[in-house]
Amino acid sequence: MKTLNNNNRLTDEDLVKAIVSTNDTLLFETLYDRYATLVFNKCYGFAKDEDEAKDLTQDVFLKLFVKLASFKGTAKFSTWLYAFTYNHCVNYVTRNTAKKIEKQSVDYTDIEDLSDVEDESNFLTMKVDKLQAALELIPPDDKMILLLKYQDFLSVKDIESVLGIGESAVKMRLKRAKDKLIAVYNEMYN
Numbered sequence: 001m002k003t004l005n006n007n008n009r010l011t012d013e014d015l016v017k018a019i020v021s022t023n024d025t026l027l028f029e030t031l032y033d034r035y036a037t038l039v040f041n042k043c044y045g046f047a048k049d050e051d052e053a054k055d056l057t058q059d060v061f062l063k064l065f066v067k068l069a070s071f072k073g074t075a076k077f078s079t080w081l082y083a084f085t086y087n088h089c090v091n092y093v094t095r096n097t098a099k100k101i102e103k104q105s106v107d108y109t110d111i112e113d114l115s116d117v118e119d120e121s122n123f124l125t126m127k128v129d130k131l132q133a134a135l136e137l138i139p140p141d142d143k144m145i146l147l148l149k150y151q152d153f154l155s156v157k158d159i160e161s162v163l164g165i166g167e168s169a170v171k172m173r174l175k176r177a178k179d180k181l182i183a184v185y186n187e188m189y190n
Helices: 004-009 012-022 025-044 050-070 077-096 111-115 117-124 128-135 140-150 156-163 167-189
Strands: none
Touching: 004 025, 012 025, 012 050, 012 077, 025 050, 025 077, 050 077, 077 140, 077 156, 128 167, 140 156, 140 167, 156 167
16 A cells, blocks of 8 residues: 555646546545645635635535546646636536526627737726626626636636637637626726
């Protein structure tokens, strides 16, 4: 049996392979220790309070243990775990929201205009506390992609990998999410 010390030396990918092949809960505990804080922080961004974030974190790890075999290693484990956690949280919020989230369909025919400097400037100058309040009022999918980009500092390429969509789709979703957030923010504070 491997010691805990040796488990800590394994890469994430090797640790996942070992867990999948043995179903060893001690090995999974090592993975949990590496990522519990990160997962909790992501869940806290979607939760109403600390207790709800702890429950979401526990749910993510329970689901992760069962679904770990679906990790194929095409992306880094941490990137895959980001997607796993965000998808779980978005599903949780969507499922538990009293009102149905209305999906806005915006037709962007000119993708070249997606990097509009004025929109970016407006977006980045919002006050943090007011921005947090506005973030709570937009759909979870939009909140997720904005948090991936501006809180977790993932590149467009990383977001492509996390969401499993192409570069232009990532840019379009970011643009739509920023537009929604700016509209909600302006409605609340102007």
